Amino acid sequence: MSQAAKTTKTETTVPASPFPAFDLTKFEMPKFDAAAFDLSKIEVPAALRETADKVVVQMKDGYAKLKAAAEETTDLLEDTYATASTGVKDFNLKALEAARANLNAGFDHARDLMGVKTLAEVIELQSAYLRKQFETFQGQAKDLSAIAQKVATDTVEPVKEKVEKAFKTATK
Secondary structure (H helix, E strand, O other): OOHHHHHHHHOOOOOOOOOOOOOHHHOOOOOOOHHHOOHHHOOOOHHHHHHHHHHHHHHHHHHHHHHHHHHHHHHHHHHHHHHHHHHHHHHHHHHHHHHHHHHHHHHHHHHHHHOOOOHHHHHHHHHHHHHHHHHHHHHHHHHHHHHHHHHHHHHHHHHHHHHHHHHHHHHO
């Protein structure tokens, strides 16, 4: 089959549309005289003006309340962050102080062990060291726990009070 024969078989013709072509030139756009349409001469009904004034007042009040709430929330977040930051700093300082004390006690114990002459002295020193370190760890854990509890309370309490106040206000 020749190349010309292949081309004629695959070509298709687009069928004619059953609808006539739409000609816009047959229609004329209406003339609009903007000068004749003067909005300054239109009277707005009093009820519509009163309603619009009320809506504007309500929107201003709503915006003022929203702005005040946003400012209170921002202040609360800033205060909460400052409280938490200070509390974490205090906790970390106390933890570092405890670590320093424990490390120094370990070095002191190692120094004391270097001077012993008998196994009985080693056992006695080791027992005393472990007893003292156990008591020290208990005190340190108690102190760190108290600081952590205080930080948690000081951080969460203002937020809790603010949320309770907001719920009471919202339910009124």
